[in-house]
Amino acid sequence: MSGSLQRLVATAQNGLEVIRFGGLVHEVESMPYEVAERKRMYRLRHYFPDDKTPGRPVALLVPPLMVNADIYDVNAEGGAVGILHRDGIDCWVVDFGSPDAEEGGWQRNLSDHVLAIDSAIDTVVEMTGRNVHLMGYSQGGMFAYQTTAYRYGKGVASITTFGSPVDLVAGLPLGLPGGGITGQAADFLADHVMPRLPISSSMVRLGFQLLDPVKTAKARLDFVRQLHDREALLPKERQRRFLQSDGWVGYSGPAVAELLKQFVAHNRMMSGGFVIRDQPVSLAEIRCPILAFVGELDDIGQPAAVRGIVRAAPNAEVHEASLMAGHFGLVAGSTATRLTWPLVRDWVRWIEDGQPLPEQIVPMQEHVASDRQLPLAIRAVHTGAAVAEAGVGLGASLAGMAGSTVRGTLELAGEAGRVLPRMTRLGMIAPHTRISLSRLMAEHGRRSPLGECILFDDRVHTNAAVNTRIDNVVRGLISVGVRPAARIGVLMETRPSALVTVAALSRIGAVAVLLPPSSELSEAARLTGIKTIVADPENMPAAAQTGARVLVLGGGDSRGLDLPLDGDVIDLEQIDPDAVRLPGWYRPDPGLARELAFVLVTGTGDKLDVKYITNHRWALSAFGTATAADLDHQDTVYCLAPLHHSSGLLVSLGGAVAGGSRIALARSLDPAEFAEEVYRYGVTVVTYTWTMMRDILDADVFPAGRPHPIRLFIGSGMPAGLWRRTLEQFAPARVLEFYASIEGDVVLANVAGMKIGCKGRPVPGTAKVELVSYDPETDEIRTDARGFARRTADNEVGLLIGRAAENVDLSAGGLRGVFAPGDAWLPTENLFRRDADGDLWLMDRRDTVVHTARGPVYTQPIVDALNEVTAVDMEVAFGMQVGDRVLAVGVVSVRDGYQLTPQDVTEGLRGLEPGQRPDLVYVVPEIPRSSTYRPSVRAVQAEIVPEPADNVWRYNRVSGAYEPLTPESALILFS
Incomplete structure (x- = not known):
């Protein structure tokens, strides 16, 4: 009776204390710290500020959103800062505070947090004189990756993360399914719901408790059962209060929206191209060592998602430590005290002093899904032991089972949801339908004004900004007399202002005549009948020489200040759009499907040709490309092809706009820039023309097997051998080769990509x-x-x-x-x-078939066969008149470091019928190319002479082999 009474009294006393103070009053205090810096976004804590030991390694710890900065001190002496300090590490912690208590807290987005950490790193480096070991838990680790990439690694000695997901689609929290749900639901929530819905701290706490209500109820029941035993409860009291009330903070709506849009819907931690204050960033910029802690029982930072860092950061040395722990247990609790933080200490010593790594830290390998599940008993034991853990048990298991059963269905539904509306819209286009480039861009601006549209020179332009720029250029063009149906030349390098100019002409209803820079510019202007040319500063002198009126636009930082402006040269940038009064006839985006939208100039010399493209023809290619390439908002299309080429206008620009994808513009074909921008922009699709990929492959800027975000190359004219090299170098990316008639509605695509060199079949919806x-x-x-x-x-x-x-x-x-x-x-x-x-x-x-005495010889099979020869760099084929005979000729150049023999050519052409093999094969030092990277047949023809030489091989129709052309054999061949 006495024992029971004492137990009852103790329970009542302790319970009253919990009711009055929110918990048991205990003597466990946080580790000492001072606030070294206080800014709007954060406070910078410096723990143990009185310790002036010189030369100590410096750690900067970052908490996740929704959990306050005390997470690194929740276990006092057994917490992160206590353990690390005892091991000689100087500890600093970023404290974001709670958004409901900070000025403008509910308007914070993810970029604000990254820039806050960026500022904190600068402060710590300045105050300590040492680079920091950046450490982050959960989303704090994501911030650590993002900030290090944003600042190109400056001031960061290493990164350590704890349960921090990178490949979110590979392992969404709680086993949620990826595919269609991530792309569609996340985008909808990000655009229309979350910016208006802040998540309070009480909502966060309730949400985590509802993840596993059984565990939450059990924890509270266990606490009540032990309420009489104060000594047993006190060691865990601070941790209990942290989880049940004190540890949770709110999550601003804009931050949730940005998380969903950039890292769930688009998975840009993996692909690259996430945006921090209009700057595209990629984790490929990280070059410091990385240690990622993986929780085998972690249902939030799932192992597959955490291990995504090894692919996302290909330039970093990545290690992992895999622990039998859940999400919270990685940083707090007995496992963290016993394993996590001592391993962090050893990691820092390895970097600072070269001491050996413990066996638990190993180089990270790509995640391989295992059918082997941990025994239920093991999971139960660990789950029960980590009552304080914020992981999930039964709820996560059920979610995982449901996710695995519906994931495939949702992905299929998502693909159908993208394709069917495009095909339906394409099928509904009639001659009187209003459809145009500018109309589609305006639709994107209304639907998603803050969506990203153009990436150029490491800057991101939103749909709203691009449409505003288009409207301003429209006012400038109207003020100088541009009207609907007028044909206006566009002579500009690939840059945003070129795209904006084309779209502005479309918005007026004028016709953009896309002019390639060439010596035949005056003839192109004459053929197309243009009287006005819009040019950038670089092309302004060439445009002025045509005699046309020149409108100068764009140029950015490279814009000349001494432009020779007179009555025939007008600087559109000097026109104030707000001062322009729009005329009564102006209606934005008036273009009808049947009306002329663009004019392209192709060919050279006497073969200069003009191609006319209606709005319907452009839309046909645009929607056809988006459908065949499965382009959507998750893609970033890298436009290597110039806009004045049909591939650039119809495939690159058209496909990206129709698919709602981001457009990354390249100034020129620079292999080094290409290698950097593919990662920085998160390029998933690369467009090309002809032999463009040859320069990139020869530069060897992408070692074979190196992880990259590219999934597809799309374009036209790629030779078969170059196609094969591209597949080998960029595996598992595919090549999607198009063929399109400029003026008709014929569009072919080799969608499967299995038959190299094949043009495929008609794209659905085309002629x-x-x-x-x-x-x-x-x-x-x-x-x-x-x-x-x-x-x-x-x-x-x-x-x-x-x-x-x-x-x-x-x-x-x-x-x-x-x-x-x-x-x-x-x-x-x-x-x-x-x-x-x-x-x-x-x-x-039709006009390049070689008409020989033995019958017609077709040149494309010769080109494809020669390009498959390993030593061949580029090649052309054509007919050569020798006396009264026409000979089929193949001309090749040789790759650097290779040798080409007649035997190589014999084997390479063996797949052709004897009558289709060229009579002669010439080896030349170089084959010139056009501005679109097409090998120039005319230039080669001008240099070839029908004479015996060491570099000329003739086909012996008796032996079936190629052999040097001698004077004797030449006499027979040419007579």
Whole structure:
């Protein structure tokens, strides 16, 4: 009776104390610290400030949002700062405070926190004279990665993280499914819900408790059962109060929105290209050593997500320490006291003094999912032992089971949700439908004004900013007399102002004539009939020489201050858009599908040609590209192709705008810049033309096997051998090769990418195509007995034609009555063959077929076969007139460090029929290329002479081999 009474009295006394003070009054105090710096975003704590021991390593610890900075001192002597200080490490802690108690706290975003840590690092480095070992728990570790990358590693000796996810899609907290739900639900919440919904500290506390209500109830029941035993409860009292009330802080809505948008919906910790104050950043900038603690029982910072750092930071030496602990147990509790912080001490000593690493710290390998699950008993034991842990038990297990069963379905639904609306919209476009480049960009601006649109020169431009710039340029153009339907030349380097100019002309309803920089600019201006050219400062002198009026726009920091401005040269940047009164006729984005939108100038010399692109044709390629490449808001499209090339205008710009992707513009093809910007911008898709990738591969800026974010290369004209090299170097990325007729609606794509060199099949929603039998000698379509065109058999070379739209004028070369009376078709300029699987292979242009005495020889198979020879750098093929004969000629240049022999050429061309092999193969030092990186046949033809030489090999049709061209064999061949 006496014992029971004493127990009851003790329970009552202790319970009253808990009710009055929120917990048991105890003598355990936090470790001593002073606030060394106080700023709007944070307070910088310096622990044990009286310890002046010189030369100590310095640790700067960062807490996560939702948990206050006391997390590193919750266990007092057994906490992080106490243990590290005893081991000779100078400890500093960033304290963000609570948003409900800080000025502007509920408006904070993630960038504010990164910049706060950036400032704190500068302060600690200045005050101590030493680089810091940056350490972060959970999201604090994410901040540590992001800040180090943002400052390019300056002042950071190493990074240590605890349960900090990087590849969020690979391991979402609580087993939530990725795929479609991350992209769609996260974006919706980020754009429309979270910015208006701050999460209070009580909501945070309740949320974590509801993650596992059974554990929460059990912890409280155990506390009540032990309430009589004060001595047993006091050692854990500070930790209990931390978890049940004191340790939680609010989470501002903008910070949640940015977390969802950048790191859940877009997973940009992995791909790179996350944005800190308009600056794109990649974890590839991290070069200091990294130690990541992985909790095997962690259901929040899941092992797969944590180990993503080894791919996201390919330039860093990454280690891991894997512990049998949950999320909270990694930094607080008995496991942290016994293992975590002593291992951190050893890590710091390894870096500072070269002492050996403990066996628990090992180089990190990429995460491999295991079918082996920890026995339920082990998980139960550890879960029960870590009652204070903020992990999840049964709830997480159920969520994981549900996630694994629906993840595939959601991903499939997400893909369908992207593709179907595009195809539906494309199918609904009629001649009178309003559709244009500027209209789509305006839609993005209304839907997501803060969404990222253009990345250029390490700066990010939002949809709102880009549309504002477009509208300002529109006012400038209108003020100088630009009206709808006017043809206006655009002569600009690839830069945001070039894209804005094209979009501004589209917004007015004018026609952008995209001019390539060349010596034939005046002739291009004459052919297109333009009287006005918009140019950047670099191209202004060339534009002025055409005699056209020149409007100068853009230039940025490189803008010249002494532009020779007169009546024919107007600086649009000097026009105040607010002072321009818009005329009554102006209606933004008036372009109809049937109306002309762009004019492209292709070819050179006497083959200079003009191509006309309607809004419908542009939309066809734009939506077709976005569909075939599966582009969406998670992608960043790196535009290597210039905007004046069809690939740049239709594929790069069109596909990105139609897919809602970010557009990263490259000033020029610079392999070193390419290597840096791919990571910094988080490039997932690279667009190319012709041999662009050759320069990047030859520069060896991407060692094979190195992790990178690129998933796809899209473009046209890539030679087969270069295609293969690209796949090998950038595995597992794919190549998506397009073919598009400029003026018709034919668009082909090799979506699977399995057949290297193949152009694939028609993109859904584009024109139906047919391959008709064709006589290259007479340039006529072969017909059957009824006079209709004859379709080709498998592997027969034929002319590619596409069904004409209803509003197309056929008088300029169209066809009627091809397969049925009255049907309408547009012929392309190219010859193809269709293989047994139904895939199309380009054989030649109609006007470049080589007409030899033995019959027509097609040049594209020769080019592809030669490019597959390892030693060959570039190649062209053409016909050469020698006397009264025409010979098929192949010309190659050799890669640096390689040698090419006639035997190599013989083997390389063995796959062609003997009659399709070139009569001669020339080896030249270099093959010139055009501004679009297409090997120049005309330039090579001008240098080739039909004479015997060491670099000329002829095809011996008796032996089937190539051999040096001797005077004797030349006499026979040329006679």
